[in-house]
Amino acid sequence: MDLQTASQINDFLAAFVLLGAFGMLTQKRIYSLIHLFAWQGFFLSVNIAIVAYAAGRHHLYISSILTLSLKVILLPYILHTLVVKLKIRKEAETLVNIPATMLIGIALVIFSYYLTAPVTELSRLITRSTIAVALATVMIGLLMMITRKHAVTQIIGFLAMENGLFFAATSATYGMPLVVELGVALDILIAAFIFGIFFFHIHTTFDSLDVEQMTRLKEGD
Amino acid sequence: MEGIIVEILQVIVLIGLAPLFAGWVKMLKCRLQGRTSPGLLQPYRDLAKLFSKDIVLAENASWIFRFTPYLVFGTVIIAGAVVPMLSTDLPLSLTADVIVLVGLFGIARFFTALAGMDIGTAFGGMGSSREMMVASLAEPAMLMAIFTVSLLCKSTSLTRIAEVISSSGFIAKPSLAFAFLAFVLIAIAENGRIPVDNPATHLELTMLHEAMILEYSGRHLALIEWAGMMKLFLFMAIGSALFFPLGIAATDNIAGIPKALVFLIMKLGAAGVVLVLIETGLAKMRLFRLTEFLGGAFLMATLGMLSFFILE
Numbered sequence: 001m002d003l004q005t006a007s008q009i010n011d012f013l014a015a016f017v018l019l020g021a022f023g024m025l026t027q028k029r030i031y032s033l034i035h036l037f038a039w040q041g042f043f044l045s046v047n048i049a050i051v052a053y054a055a056g057r058h059h060l061y062i063s064s065i066l067t068l069s070l071k072v073i074l075l076p077y078i079l080h081t082l083v084v085k086l087k088i089r090k091e092a093e094t095l096v097n098i099p100a101t102m103l104i105g106i107a108l109v110i111f112s113y114y115l116t117a118p119v120t121e122l123s124r125l126i127t128r129s130t131i132a133v134a135l136a137t138v139m140i141g142l143l144m145m146i147t148r149k150h151a152v153t154q155i156i157g158f159l160a161m162e163n164g165l166f167f168a169a170t171s172a173t174y175g176m177p178l179v180v181e182l183g184v185a186l187d188i189l190i191a192a193f194i195f196g197i198f199f200f201h202i203h204t205t206f207d208s209l210d211v212e213q214m215t216r217l218k219e220g221d
Numbered sequence: 222m223e224g225i226i227v228e229i230l231q232v233i234v235l236i237g238l239a240p241l242f243a244g245w246v247k248m249l250k251c252r253l254q255g256r257t258s259p260g261l262l263q264p265y266r267d268l269a270k271l272f273s274k275d276i277v278l279a280e281n282a283s284w285i286f287r288f289t290p291y292l293v294f295g296t297v298i299i300a301g302a303v304v305p306m307l308s309t310d311l312p313l314s315l316t317a318d319v320i321v322l323v324g325l326f327g328i329a330r331f332f333t334a335l336a337g338m339d340i341g342t343a344f345g346g347m348g349s350s351r352e353m354m355v356a357s358l359a360e361p362a363m364l365m366a367i368f369t370v371s372l373l374c375k376s377t378s379l380t381r382i383a384e385v386i387s388s389s390g391f392i393a394k395p396s397l398a399f400a401f402l403a404f405v406l407i408a409i410a411e412n413g414r415i416p417v418d419n420p421a422t423h424l425e426l427t428m429l430h431e432a433m434i435l436e437y438s439g440r441h442l443a444l445i446e447w448a449g450m451m452k453l454f455l456f457m458a459i460g461s462a463l464f465f466p467l468g469i470a471a472t473d474n475i476a477g478i479p480k481a482l483v484f485l486i487m488k489l490g491a492a493g494v495v496l497v498l499i500e501t502g503l504a505k506m507r508l509f510r511l512t513e514f515l516g517g518a519f520l521m522a523t524l525g526m527l528s529f530f531i532l533e
Binding site for chain 2: 008011012014015018019022026098099102105106109110113129130132133
């Protein structure tokens with residue numbers, strides 16, 4: 001596999017990561033959301049492995065495996081069990097309707113393209129063209145957190161954002177130092193557990209995971 | 222001179238084979254759903270039956286109603302002369318690029334919608350308004366998908382696009398993949414297939430296209446149905462020209478046309494299988510979810526265009 005092919009496959013996978021982000025943005029069903037999140041993680045981990053191969057950075061293999069085990073297997077599993085245990089059947093509600101969210105997402109992609117254009121020109125890495133996609137993935141994750149009312153979908157948005165950050169690190173600088181990546185991975189894992197506990201508490205207190213219910217926390221109601 | 226022969230040949234192939242393709246799709250669908258199929262040639266028999274019947278015309282039908290079937294049939298034939306199905310040696314393609322092609326389909330749709338409202342029945346108006354809703358969402362997505370391919374090939378002429386893509390061999394580009402996905406979704410919507418519309422239904426709540434042409438009978442109906450079959454055939458041919466131009470004969474290669482015909486039939490056969498799998502696997506969508514479906518098509522096409530700028 002020469003650099004040209006590697007860069008082409010890299011572009012394709014980047015496009016799939018972005019497609020996954022958009023899929024999550026527009027998907028209402030919670031199980032499909034979790035599946036899409038797992039797929040995005042899968043594309044990301046393959047992408048990191050290819051960058052590791054093409055650039056000869058062996059520590060990236062470890063972060064690829066880390067992504068695969070954490071974001072493709074463990075986190076979706078935890079989320080899935082949570083959803084099953086909390087018996088979340090309802091489709092996730094959105095604040096803005098789906099087509100409008102799509103258009104905002106497209107605008108965000110264009111925005112991040114303009115934002116990263118100077119960086120891309122300076123970079124000499126084979127992954128330079130995917131920086132814009134990585135930033136767009138972060139922003140779409142953020143958009144998802146803003147437009148969803150449901151706590152679980154907001155968490156998925158947060159994790160998708162983290163996927164984007166990982167992707168950005170790989171495409172801008174061939175990844176962060178291994179210690180940092182391990183630390184981040186551990187953080188994510190701990191965060192997922194804490195979210196899990198919070199979900200249970202929110203669910204037992206409000207009988208719902210709709211975060212709008214939390215306005216009831218105010219005193220004097 | 223050769224170009225004109227190719228042109229005529231293409232139109233004959235379009236007119237002649239379109240019902241066969243429709244029959245193929247119907248037959249596969251029947252087989253897949255465990256029913257006995259009426260056979261590959263049933264669309265021809267249907268058309269022959271309709272042509273032999275008298276026309277029942279409403280008293281208040283205006284010239285638009287009588288004129289529309291011929292216009293629809295005509296525009297589809299002109300479109301068939303522009304799309305490189307067999308060869309890229311098409312003199313007419315100089316006069317009409319892919320934007321004009323979308324416009325041609327637009328004219329046909331506009332007049333069908335007018336004809337739907339012409340008699341003044343409730344169904345016709347309902348069908349027209351639904352069809353226009355679908356069109357207003359599908360056309361931008363269609364143009365966007367086509368522009369993505371045009372950017373890649375630096376031309377909006379379909380013959381030129383087919384030449385560029387077939388000469389550069391297999392192009393693995395994300396923009397092309399996205400444009401193709403968008404095109405598949407749009408082709409489903411434009412031809413009124415499941416999950417957007419059910420071509421076999423006459424249930425008033427679910428009809429889109431059928432509601433508009435409910436008042437037609439006899440040879441008018443035959444022409445419209447035939448045009449519908451040709452449109453489906455053409456969309457498959459456009460897809461093959463834009464994304465898989467394998468086997469389409471180059472200019473000055475009139476000997477390559479029989480081979481091109483074999484390739485075309487094989488591609489159409491495969492496309493029919495995919496279409497039937499989609500139609501059998503999915504249920505018809507609620508009308509108000511169509512915005513999401515076609516918004517998805519628009520999203521794909523736009524992502525294709527963006528990834529052309531970002532990634533390539």
